Structures are given as structure tokens and as C-alpha cells.
Amino acid sequence: MEAKQFQSLLGFLLKREYEKDESLSSLSSLQEMIFSGSDLTEEFILSTYNKCINIIERASYSDVDLTAFESLIKDNDFTQQQQEGLTKFWKTNKKKIHDIVNRRTRFNNSLDKMSWRLDLKTKSKDVEEMNEPTAIVELDLTKNLRSSTEKKQQQQKIRFEMDRNQLQDTLEQINIIQKLINGNGDYIYYRPSEQVNRRVSIKHNTEYLNQSF
Amino acid sequence: MGVSFYNQNPFATPAKVSKNHRKLKRTSSISYIIMDKQIFNIGRLIDFQWKLGVSVSSNKCEELNTPFISVFLKVLDTNNQTISQSFELTLPEFQDFAxxxxxxxxLMESL
Known part of the structure; x- marks a missing residue:
């Protein structure tokens, strides 16, 4: 198998197994697309393909780094050329595969799209004059159910408006999250004591702080 | 209800609330007019809760170690019904959201 063909095989594998490209669902297209005109047997191509899947699944299971990956493929009977190809593949696609694997076990809804618009309310039926800016936000959510037939029904939109104060309050929360992500653990939380519902909510929001990552 | 309803949300600190109240008293008596007259809107955000966590392992990967942000929203729609929705964001998705x-x-400040 030529180096170029092996690279294409790995590219096919990434598209079919991870990116779930539906046009590649049949394995026979592998032979048509990459190995047409070559004298390699279908059996040989499939066994190489399966060997590659196997090694990549093992590598992604342990999320191994490049050095560990190199020693992992050394233990399997890949040719020198294939080893180089696989190393190159892992180097470029490790993060992508990790992200895809992570996303597959997301059971909560995901946010597909966010659209917003700023309006200035000027007049209404009962109010002669007002000058209130308002932010209208629309969020497109998708429920992560595995069944593809239900997919269409599982999309949902939420629309809401925020006035200046609401937007500021929400942004303040977002800034807190960003500070936490950036590792500013010294962010001081105010824990109000006079209102039970506040205390519970803020405790809920901070209970993950103790985890280090 | 209306504007002040959101100001009593769980995440506003008392300092912030009182600041907002002062601000409301000082500048936006118009807000109260709007509230009294019940101007319709397409839904009002009444709660924004979040959780920051780390996915540790899964059946497909023992070393996931990926942070995520869960967001929980409560919206009061035009029929005065509360809709709750939650969703999960990865870090890049959250950065975009933010x-x-x-x-x-x-942009609103410039208005």
C-alpha cells in the first residue's frame, strides 16, 4: 500500500467513524474511492482499515500523547511507512477526535445557534414616550437523542428579551464563569445570608469550584 | 414583576440590587410606567443559572478531562407561562456565547 493511499484511508476513517459522513456509510466506497485500479484485495484493505480503527480507538480511549502513540503502534505490526502515516494522523487529529468523542457523550441539550437583536422601544399603545433599549435573544437548542428519526422534532427555540439591567446581570455571571475558567480562583463570591433561595443557588454554582482542572 | 422580578434573581448580589434600585429610582421611573402598563414582550428572562464542571471519563474515553458549562434558563413567555431549558457548552462554545x-x-451601552 502506497503512503498516499494509506493517508487517504486514514482520512476516510476519520470522516466515516468520527465525523459520521453519511455518504461514506458503505465500506465498499473505500475501495472505489482510494484503491480503484490497485491490485490490493478487498480483504487486505479491510483488515488494514480495521487495524487502524482499533489502534485509533485505543489511543483515543486513553487520550495518549504523541510519544505514547508512537510506542503503541510499534507494538502492532504496522510497516515503517504506516507508522509514520499514523503518527502524522494522530498529531493533526488527536484534539479533533477527542472533541468528537467528548461530544458523543453529551446528554444535555446543545446550543446550535444564537441570534440577537437590539431594539429601542419608543412608543406603545399605552405609553406615549419611552426610550428603552431591549435585547432580544433567540437560542436554537437541539436535544441530543441518538435516534435520527426524532431529530427534527427535538429542536427547540427559546426567545426572550432583556432590558439594560438584565443584560448587565447576565453578563456579570458570564464574566464570573470566564474568570473561573481562566484560573482566577481568587474571585470573591458574595454569599448573601438573608435570602435562602440566593444562598442555595450560589452554593450550587460554586460547588464545582473545589475541583481542580 | 417585570423588571424588578429579575432583579430579585438569585445571582444578583444585594449590593448590585440596591445599586440597581437606586438607579431605577434615580433615572428610570419610566421603567415603572412600562411595568404598570404591561407592555407585551416576546418573553422575559427570569433566571440564569450555571454550573461549571469537568467531564472526567466516559465509556469511550477514560481520560476525558474536558470542562463544560451547563446553563439553565427560565423564561416567562407571552402567555405568562414559565419555560425552563438547559443546555451544555464546551469551552469554545461558551467563549462564543460570552x-x-x-x-x-x-452596543446597548452606546444606545
Missing amino acids: QQFKDMSA
């Missing part, structure tokens, strides 16, 4: 709010806020 940026949109920042853009919105910056």
Missing part, C-alpha cells in the same frame, strides 16, 4: 453577550452589552 462574546455575543459582550457585544450586545457594548
Whole structure:
């Protein structure tokens, strides 16, 4: 198998197994697309393909780094050329595969799209004059159910408006999250004591702080 | 209800609330007019809760170690019904989400 063909095989594998490209669902297209005109047997191509899947699944299971990956493929009977190809593949696609694997076990809804618009309310039926800016936000959510037939029904939109104060309050929360992500653990939380519902909510929001990552 | 309803949300600190109240008293008596007259809107955000966590392992990967942000929203729709929805964001998705709010806020300040 030529180096170029092996690279294409790995590219096919990434598209079919991870990116779930539906046009590649049949394995026979592998032979048509990459190995047409070559004298390699279908059996040989499939066994190489399966060997590659196997090694990549093992590598992604342990999320191994490049050095560990190199020693992992050394233990399997890949040719020198294939080893180089696989190393190159892992180097470029490790993060992508990790992200895809992570996303597959997301059971909560995901946010597909966010659209917003700023309006200035000027007049209404009962109010002669007002000058209130308002932010209208629309969020497109998708429920992560595995069944593809239900997919269409599982999309949902939420629309809401925020006035200046609401937007500021929400942004303040977002800034807190960003500070936490950036590792500013010294962010001081105010824990109000006079209102039970506040205390519970803020405790809920901070209970993950103790985890280090 | 209305504007002040959101100000009593769980995440506003008392300092912030009182600041807002002062601000409301001082500048936006118009807000109260609007509230009294019940101007319709397409839904009002009444709660924004979040959780920051780390996915540790799964059946497909023992070394996931990926942070995520869960967001829980409560919206009061036009029929006065509360809708609750939650969703999960990866870090890059969250950064994008955050940026949109920042853009919105910056533009609103200029209004």
C-alpha cells in the first residue's frame, strides 16, 4: 500500500467513524474511492482499515500523547511507512477526535445557534414616550437523542428579551464563569445570608469550584 | 414583576440590587410606567443559572478531562407561562456565547 493511499484511508476513517459522513456509510466506497485500479484485495484493505480503527480507538480511549502513540503502534505490526502515516494522523487529529468523542457523550441539550437583536422601544399603545433599549435573544437548542428519526422534532427555540439591567446581570455571571475558567480562583463570591433561595443557588454554582482542572 | 422580578434573581448580589434600585429610582421611573402598563414582550428572562464542571471519563474515553458549562434558563413567555431549558457548552462554545453577550452589552451601552 502506497503512503498516499494509506493517508487517504486514514482520512476516510476519520470522516466515516468520527465525523459520521453519511455518504461514506458503505465500506465498499473505500475501495472505489482510494484503491480503484490497485491490485490490493478487498480483504487486505479491510483488515488494514480495521487495524487502524482499533489502534485509533485505543489511543483515543486513553487520550495518549504523541510519544505514547508512537510506542503503541510499534507494538502492532504496522510497516515503517504506516507508522509514520499514523503518527502524522494522530498529531493533526488527536484534539479533533477527542472533541468528537467528548461530544458523543453529551446528554444535555446543545446550543446550535444564537441570534440577537437590539431594539429601542419608543412608543406603545399605552405609553406615549419611552426610550428603552431591549435585547432580544433567540437560542436554537437541539436535544441530543441518538435516534435520527426524532431529530427534527427535538429542536427547540427559546426567545426572550432583556432590558439594560438584565443584560448587565447576565453578563456579570458570564464574566464570573470566564474568570473561573481562566484560573482566577481568587474571585470573591458574595454569599448573601438573608435570602435562602440566593444562598442555595450560589452554593450550587460554586460547588464545582473545589475541583481542580 | 417585570423588571424588578429579575432583579430579585438569585445571582444578583444585594449590593448590585440596591445599586440597581437606586438607579431605577434615580433615572428610570419610566421603567415603572412600562411595568404598570404591561407592555407585551416576546418573553422575559427570569433566571440564569450555571454550573461549571469537568467531564472526567466516559465509556469511550477514560481520560476525558474536558470542562463544560451547563446553563439553565427560565423564561416567562407571552402567555405568562414559565419555560425552563438547559443546555451544555464546551469551552469554545461558551467563549462564543460570552462574546455575543459582550457585544450586545457594548452596543446597548452606546444606545
